[in-house]
Amino acid sequence: MKLIKVAAGVVNQIPMAWEHNRRTIIDAIDEAKRQQVSILCLPELCITGYGCEDMFFSHDVMEQAKQSLLEIVPHTDGIIVAVSLPLRLANNRTYDTACLIANKRILGFVCKQVLANNGIHYETRWFQPWTPGVRDEIQIGEFSYPVGDLVFDVSGVRIGFEICEDAWIAGRPGRNLYERGVDIILNPSASHFAFYKSHVRERFVIDGSRAFGASYIYCNLLGNESGRAIFDGDSMIASNGQLLVSGPRFSYADHLIVTAVIDVDDTRLSQAQNRVNLAALSPNLRVPAQFDFPPVKPVVQKAELEYWEKDSHLKEEEFARAVALALFDYLRKSRSQGFVLSLSGGADSSAIASLVYLMIRLAEESIGLEAFKKKLGYIKAIQNKKTSGEICEVLLTTIYQGTENSSKDTYDSAESLSKSIHATFYNININGLVETYTRLIEEQLGRQLSWKTDDVALQNIQARVRAPSVWMLANIRNSLLLSTSNRSEASVGYATMDGDTAGSISPIAGIDKHFLRGWLRWLESEGVGGTIKIAGLKNVNGLQPTAELRPPDQKQTDEEDLMPYDVLNGIEKFAIRDKLSPKEVMQNIEVVFEGQYDRDKLYVSVERFFRLWGRNQWKRERYAPSFHLDDENVDPKTWCRFPILNSGFEKELAELKEYVEGKEGGGRRGRIGF
Incomplete structure (x- = not known):
């Protein structure tokens, strides 16, 4: 031999x-x-x-x-x-x-x-x-x-x-x-x-x-x-x-x-x-x-194989470990002092806070806390810390910014998560700032703004007003501001530019909301490697996703504004990853969600997705850098290029309407799975 x-x-x-x-x-x-x-x-x-x-x-x-x-x-x-x-x-x-x-x-x-x-x-x-x-x-x-x-x-x-x-x-x-x-x-x-x-x-x-x-x-x-x-x-x-x-x-x-x-x-x-x-x-x-x-x-x-690779939740494990490692390298290679996050209590910001905490815990598991601190030797404030919780308090600053439209449920969710992972937590009320901007514009227009006539503007000003204060915190701490938009929102433009899109890096812009919600439940109950769980996610996992930008009596939810997130995810796969036409997407979605949603609901969802996708490329062009995770990425700088000015799928949506109304022969067809 x-x-x-x-x-x-x-x-x-x-x-x-x-x-x-x-x-x-x-x-x-x-x-x-x-x-x-x-x-x-x-x-x-x-x-x-x-x-x-x-x-x-x-x-x-x-x-x-x-x-x-x-x-x-x-x-x-x-x-x-x-x-x-x-x-x-x-x-x-x-x-x-x-x-x-x-x-x-x-x-x-x-x-x-x-x-x-x-x-x-x-x-x-x-x-x-x-x-x-x-x-x-x-x-x-x-x-x-x-x-x-x-x-x-x-x-x-x-x-x-x-x-x-x-x-x-x-x-x-x-x-x-x-x-x-x-x-x-x-x-x-x-x-x-x-x-x-x-x-x-x-x-x-x-x-x-x-x-x-x-x-x-x-x-x-x-x-x-x-x-x-x-x-x-x-x-x-x-x-x-x-x-x-x-x-x-x-x-x-x-x-x-x-x-x-x-x-x-x-x-x-x-x-x-x-x-x-x-x-x-x-x-x-x-x-x-x-x-x-x-x-x-x-x-x-x-x-x-490592323990977590034998587990049936491989995607959940890979997501946690890949993004946590990416955040760590982004932090140390940019020589930033930590992270700042506008924590709304919702799924997106809670997922990002959890990923920062996992960054510390997984580093401890991989190389030990002393080696972790040595790699971040330029951050003097963590060098005398003894536990991952003490380090997280220094590296992650969260701030809840409520208005009159915010609920006690989301505040409790944000506070309990921050306490659970030992992050620094601040709470401010920005209602006065929103009212100040609103009055300034009303004076110039000579009329009052109302939810009936100015819905989008009144929603967006709340999100945008949150950006200056959280940027200020990031500047004071010489830290990276984390943007909270996910891929589903990027696809349909359900995000406020210079609001929830504000940030140095966008950790979850490469993942869909449907997966993210399931991942948070898994992280609470089963945890990374079967050991690292976050009990503080209980509150957020009990909430229906909502932007909380309209008055509470309107009972705003993301899925009512858009469509069910599982449907959005399915449409996105067929439309963007597979490049199918609206009619072809509808044919496939009918098969995948047969018995779950009625046909009218699916048609409205497909039609809405394509219209929103076509008009919101300019937003995707302005997103903070995000991490590449799979072939469903919509980042125009690295994966999915699309013209900012385009037809809006006018002819294709007309063909979709004819198909749904039965004016086109051939009947229903499609393939199962996506």
């Missing part, structure tokens, strides 16, 4: 933070050496950070990346390491590359062949795809190195690469690597988080190791690197179709590695049984200097 100890490493990077990025890479290498690892794979573009955006056009960024690489190389004594960076070749084209280093020597650079260019990814803007089978050279310092489609032969062990998106296509480069007899495939990735996506990655890692008769090492970036994308730090090692080990996701550490012992002779036997003609293999890049693979003992390994 030829046994080799290998590792997948994950690192939490920051775009163009050269010292930080270099330090985390070196720390990961040092940790791998302490564990006597022979081969370590680190994530895609880990030297620069993945999210450099148009700074990838910068000549200086290219030079800084090469300089960082040269400073990393001396730390690779006695180990083979794969690190990644952008390279600009003599043809003035830039490539996304992985560099293989062995025992303080650069062996060469492999270029990414398949670029991600959908949704949140825009790689073809900055990089060129590499042509399979082509090889070139690049000079760095005094030496020239091979670059392109390479396989490395290091002391008889053949090593190849699939870089992130390379592995997500049908004709993946791994097939060519198989034909060239690779023993080990390394996959450095920058794969953004989305619900259940880890299961897809696990499948292509396992299937790749089986189909290509190789050991497969996969590693992903970790954390909120540059603002919107979240990286979960997924890491896996598989061999011959068996998952040997997978690492923890959503860690609060700057780096971590997961190791396994692989058997090269075993994978070669698999290739031989698949009738690979090793004598006819295309030539590999051979390394003259021998690398010493130290002997290791065979290890019986079995990949274990």
